Amino acid sequence: MTIDRTPLIEADDVVLHFPAPGGGPLGLTRRSVKALNGVSLSVKPGETIGLVGESGSGKSTLGRALLGLESVTSGHVAFDGVAVSAKNPRGLKTLRRETATVFQDPMNALNPRLTVGEAIAEVLRVHNKVPGPEVGKRVAELLSLVGLDPALAARRPKALSGGQCQRVGIARALAVEPKLIVADECVAALDVSIQGQIINLFLDLKERMNLTLIFIAHDLSIVRRLCDRVAVMYLGRIVEEGPTEQVFAAPRHPYTAALIQSIPEIDPDIVLPEAPMQGEPPSPLNLPSGCSFHPRCAFAKARCKADPAPTLRRRDGHGWACIFDPGQLPSPATATRLTTTGEHP
Amino acid sequence: MSEATLDRPMPRRFLGRLTAGVPQPMLIGGAILTVFLVLAIGAPLISPYDPVYQDIAARLAPPSLAHPFGTDNFGRDILARVIWSARVDLQIAVLGVIFPFIIGTATGTIAGYFGGLTDTLFMRVVDVVLAFPFLVLMLAIIAILGPGLASFYIAMGLVGWVSYARLIRAQILVLRQSDFAMAAKSLGFSHWRIMFRHLLPNAMVGSIVFSMSDAVLVLLNGAAISYLGLGVQPPTAEWGIMVADGQAFISIAWWISTFPGLAIVVLAFGFSLLADGLGEKLGVRP
Numbered sequence: 001m002t003i004d005r006t007p008l009i010e011a012d013d014v015v016l017h018f019p020a021p022g023g024g025p026l027g028l029t030r031r032s033v034k035a036l037n038g039v040s041l042s043v044k045p046g047e048t049i050g051l052v053g054e055s056g057s058g059k060s061t062l063g064r065a066l067l068g069l070e071s072v073t074s075g076h077v078a079f080d081g082v083a084v085s086a087k088n089p090r091g092l093k094t095l096r097r098e099t100a101t102v103f104q105d106p107m108n109a110l111n112p113r114l115t116v117g118e119a120i121a122e123v124l125r126v127h128n129k130v131p132g133p134e135v136g137k138r139v140a141e142l143l144s145l146v147g148l149d150p151a152l153a154a155r156r157p158k159a160l161s162g163g164q165c166q167r168v169g170i171a172r173a174l175a176v177e178p179k180l181i182v183a184d185e186c187v188a189a190l191d192v193s194i195q196g197q198i199i200n201l202f203l204d205l206k207e208r209m210n211l212t213l214i215f216i217a218h219d220l221s222i223v224r225r226l227c228d229r230v231a232v233m234y235l236g237r238i239v240e241e242g243p244t245e246q247v248f249a250a251p252r253h254p255y256t257a258a259l260i261q262s263i264p265e266i267d268p269d270i271v272l273p274e275a276p277m278q279g280e281p282p283s284p285l286n287l288p289s290g291c292s293f294h295p296r297c298a299f300a301k302a303r304c305k306a307d308p309a310p311t312l313r314r315r316d317g318h319g320w321a322c323i324f325d326p327g328q329l330p331s332p333a334t335a336t337r338l339t340t341t342g343e344h345p
Numbered sequence: 346m347s348e349a350t351l352d353r354p355m356p357r358r359f360l361g362r363l364t365a366g367v368p369q370p371m372l373i374g375g376a377i378l379t380v381f382l383v384l385a386i387g388a389p390l391i392s393p394y395d396p397v398y399q400d401i402a403a404r405l406a407p408p409s410l411a412h413p414f415g416t417d418n419f420g421r422d423i424l425a426r427v428i429w430s431a432r433v434d435l436q437i438a439v440l441g442v443i444f445p446f447i448i449g450t451a452t453g454t455i456a457g458y459f460g461g462l463t464d465t466l467f468m469r470v471v472d473v474v475l476a477f478p479f480l481v482l483m484l485a486i487i488a489i490l491g492p493g494l495a496s497f498y499i500a501m502g503l504v505g506w507v508s509y510a511r512l513i514r515a516q517i518l519v520l521r522q523s524d525f526a527m528a529a530k531s532l533g534f535s536h537w538r539i540m541f542r543h544l545l546p547n548a549m550v551g552s553i554v555f556s557m558s559d560a561v562l563v564l565l566n567g568a569a570i571s572y573l574g575l576g577v578q579p580p581t582a583e584w585g586i587m588v589a590d591g592q593a594f595i596s597i598a599w600w601i602s603t604f605p606g607l608a609i610v611v612l613a614f615g616f617s618l619l620a621d622g623l624g625e626k627l628g629v630r631p
């Protein structure tokens with residue numbers, strides 16, 4: 001483990017608000033979607049971190065903000081110690097040269113008019129990764145690296161399956177020779193059998209190339225399988241963050257506990273707990289006062305609503321943003337049984 | 346496969362392969378355009394008479410074997426003039442579309458991609474152009490530049506680009522949010538590359554189809570402008586002018602206006618069919 005090294009990418013109190021559509025003829029009453037509300041996260045080289053949360057929790061937005069694809073409202077993102085912002089084109093350029101993204105919908109992430117080979121070759125040429133005559137060879141190399149037949153280079157995305165497209169997406173990301181890959185729900189659109197293959201590919205690549213990986217997913221079992229560390233997001237805040245096994249075995253935030261309890265088990269004899277969490281997350285247009293989880297929290301007290309949102313507290317490398325201390329929450333019974341996806345080292 | 350193709354005569358096999366998977370409207374439209382193209386290119390060989398030769402003795406002759414489409418009030422052969430006109434009118438249809446297409450595509454792409462102030466500026470210009478009736482604006486520009494085809498093309502370019510700009514912009518706005526655009530951005534590609542290599546090729550299909558039906562409108566516009574005496578100048582043969590000239594004699598010599606009018610209709614029909622088939626083939630509706 002490379003825990004003690006300086007972070008590769010760091011977000012410091014990042015706030016990101018989008019203007020919401022509508023808001024009157026002059027936009028006077030325009031509200032904003034509060035996608036990120038003060039997120040701090042640091043990822044060390046070689047680490048795999050999972051970002052989990054319900055849809056709308058801001059996990060994808062955080063991924064995009066980290067890559068400089070969205071400009072932040074306030075706060076800072078630094079890559080390799082260099083600040084990344086629209087005002088610092090050099091930082092942005094370094095970031096773009098050394099990071100890559102793998103997207104959710106493999107078909108849409110590839111330009112439908114370019115063949116697979118052209119798409120990968122373009123990256124190699126733009127970044128001058130290999131001398132011109134060797135581009136074709138490198139494309140073939142990358143395709144075999146992700147387990148594809150190099151002959152597929154002549155195909156267009158339409159002529160490939162979802163799993164193959166996702167492999168191409170990964171090959172294209174690897175063409176940059178990135179230090180960091182952000183995978184945004186990259187298996188959610190795939191069949192379960194293909195999901196396993198892609199996860200194994202990531203595990204394999206991670207080991208071989210010492211990749212740093214930010215893995216955005218709502219599937220907790222995949223995150224548990226793949227990630228060293230996990231950050232749980234709720235309404236634009238990180239509510240819990242720590243080593244994967246610790247978080248899954250003993251969640252410290254009621255939201256994490258509820259999420260883990262909600263995982264459907266493959267064993268039909270196990271009765272799922274009755275609705276560990278009610279309803280859906282509140283609208284990010286109109287955040288609840290205090291801790292934004294209090295309307296759905298089974299343990300909410302009066303001060304959860306009245307006091308400002310609790311900040312992330314940290315003990316033994318495991319942070320949580322709740323007024324309760326670890327152990328004060330009833331430990332979810334399901335957490336200990338959550339090994340259906342295989343043993344994690 | 347070889348068995349089936351062996352006993353077929355060679356030309357049919359070639360045609361069959363060429364037209365496989367092409368929608369029928371596109372075939373018919375393409376055939377019509379090809380005929381006009383052949384007429385235009387081969388006019389000196391095909392045309393039975395010189396289009397400007399005046400045979401005063403045979404003035405206002407009705408269609409006959411010697412003059413299949415009849416003659417006009419100067420004794421000029423209508424068939425010859427209709428054939429020679431194909432050169433001018435095809436040129437009008439093609440050039441009258443190309444200039445607006447290029448200008449509109451470029452502005453639409455830039456406006457849609459950059460958004461914000463750039464977009465607002467470009468789109469306000471579009472609104473200004475659209476605020477004027479199309480033909481009135483065309484006439485005003487041609488009146489300033491002086492009559493003639495060159496002025497017509499310039500006016501077409503200045504006025505016609507707005508529809509392309511709007512079409513392309515709308516497409517780019519959607520595509521800009523797509524994952525592959527995001528991917529291109531995150532891979533550090535330049536704006537130029539993202540716009541013209543990634544977004545535009547995917548945005549253009551709709552406007553290519555539109556350009557086909559636009560060719561019809563341009564053709565009719567060209568005819569209208571020539572009819573008003575601001576486009577092609579006499580004695581050059583042009584369908585619009587011929588229709589205009591024949592108007593005075595419509596009650597005694599119907600053929601002067603009718604045949605060039607029919608030529609416009611058929612060519613327009615050809616473009617429409619091509620647009621229709623192209624839309625079907627590329628998966629968009631014009």
